[in-house]
Amino acid sequence: MSQQTQQTITLIGGGLVGALLAQQLAQRGFIVDVYEKRPDPRHAGFSGGRSINLALAERGLQALRTAGLAQDVLQRAVMMRGRMVHTPDGRSGLQRYGVDDSEVIWSVSRGALNMLLLDAAETAGVRFHFGQSLVDADFNARRIRLADEHGIERSIDAKVLIGADGAGSALRAAMNAYAPLGERVESLGHAYKELEIPPAGELSSDRLHDSGGHDQFALEPHALHIWPRGGYMCIALPNTEGSFTVTLFLPAQGAPPSFAQLPDAAHAAAFFREEFPDLLPLIPRFAEDYDSHPVGSLSTLYLDRWHLDGRALLIGDAAHAIVPFHGQGMNCGFEDTVTLAALLAESPQDTAEVFAEFQRIRQPNAYAIATMALENYVEMRDSVADPHYLAKRELGALLAERVPQHFMARYRMVTFTHLPYAYALERGRAQDQLLQQLLQGSTDASSVDLDAAIATVQSTLPPLPNLRNG
Missing domain, CATH: 3.50.50.60 (FAD/NAD(P)-binding domain)
Structure with missing residues (x-):
């Protein structure tokens, strides 16, 4: 200029x-x-x-590349490969965001x-x-x-x-x-409150979970942790110094569980002991965090x-x-x-x-x-542990592997490409409808004839635009 x-x-x-x-x-x-x-x-x-x-995902990274700042930011970020889903019975499993470590998001x-x-x-x-x-x-x-x-x-x-x-x-x-x-x-009607899991060195050994060999962290660091409970949830994102920022999402008002029914740390701790028993021991300053951190609106x-x-x-x-x-x-x-x-x-x-x-x-x-x-939000708090959702996810992954030019999970379109959000929304709905049709109510992806499904996808969905990763 x-x-x-x-x-x-x-x-x-x-x-x-x-x-x-x-x-x-x-x-x-x-x-x-x-x-x-x-x-x-x-x-x-x-x-x-x-x-x-x-x-931080691909769209944000591309903007930072344009500004010449991407590498500086990534040095201060923690890679997250997917969702680590923690079920009420204490089990956990990783649901990858992308196909491999080239498709990850970053906690900053x-x-x-x-x-x-x-x-x-x-x-x-x-x-x-x-x-x-x-x-x-x-x-x-x-x-x-x-x-x-x-x-x-x-x-x-x-x-x-x-x-x-x-x-x-x-x-x-x-x-x-x-x-x-x-x-x-438009208010969501749900709200949030933040808590913290400190670095592993600040926790007693009997409180530690499997952190995948990363001694600095109390949990696996390369994941976004979710405790889905249907209608509400907790999540935890890693920080570079070894801590995790925990966020509780609940309805703001109404019958339990809601923030209105958890006015202080004593009520909240009882709720956590019932619903998140594996998470509560990892938050030693629970009472201090809960009583001092405000409830945020959404x-x-x-x-x-x-x-x-x-x-x-x-x-x-x-x-x-x-x-x-x-x-x-x-x-x-x-x-x-x-x-x-x-x-x-x-x-x-x-x-x-x-x-x-x-x-x-x-x-x-x-x-x-x-x-x-x-x-x-509905997917994170409800669907990630739902058998029908998991079957659609498994079938979608098979189709994305076999016919990548015709099928890509909506999450991947949003997170790892520069395809316009409006396109990802429309295409995602068409793909979801097709998955529902192919499964016909089944919760077993292996029950679907994959070759026939591929032919249906190719004849129904036009090829994806060539806008992946820039």
Whole structure:
């Protein structure tokens, strides 16, 4: 971008998506100012909202490759090969995400990743302004009002505004007040609370499980652990230092089990002894964690409009926050940044057209991954131990091996390719319908005539697009 066309972009929000977008825009020659309400986490410590571990998959990795940061991030991540499902009788088994170790996801720390992205953006020339909350926006005058941590306000020019300030976006609120965006927030009715399994060295030997020879970890580290119980569940994701972040998902209200019925650690411990007896001994600070950690809400955000002509645009969770059950919230937001940065680089002076095109491309995919994330919650808490689900999974794996150009599990399409989310949703539904038809109610995949099934797949499903792994 030449000096004559160099443009200033004002970004609200310096979290994961905001920092990555800022870096990519600065690399393309834009002048970027980022206003973040929190203090700089590199000096004040990370104190972001949700601290659920993040699952980094191919879409997010591709965005980090574009920014030249993928290897730095992977050095701070733990590989997860699949779901380690823990049944009520104490057994466990791994359900792989992909075909082999070339198809894995990565557990990353939200705080560590945010700080790495801030460093990279600053190196690229981005100017960060921390402790600056958006108070209001005058879209006609193209100015915004900010307040510092002491409540002292100031007004600045902001000809092009981009909001990457998360699900509770202050910019979205200002835009919606100026011109309604068609906002709908649908609560899941379920909530979450975080707990922690410490490194193995902090547990007595009688509490340890099989960690696959990894002495630092109390459980197998290269897996996302799930304790599905039908209607609710616990999960645990590994951290690089040997601990696991445990998240309990329950209905928020209603008859037991719900968070309303577990008001304190004493009630919760009794519940865990009944439902998660193998997990409770691994959480020595259970009472402290349960009583001190808040109950988090889970909702999906839908907007009819993401932008005000060329003046303001929402991106990431500010535009399309989803529940975390497909591990795609961050990956979707990172994919947003690649699309937007490329569009702006092509037409830096026509932000109205760029913002409209960005919404046209990304909105159907945001809707699709929101749908799949909700469906994946049911799969994780209920289906992973269901015989019919397991039969469909086994038959699907056989078909994917024999006719990979015609069949790929929806999870793999979402997690390990760049196929649009909307395509993965549609194709996944067609494939699932076909699997149901082939099994005819059976829970035994070997009962299906595989050669006949392959012929049916080839005649029913068109070949997959050639978009795997980039």
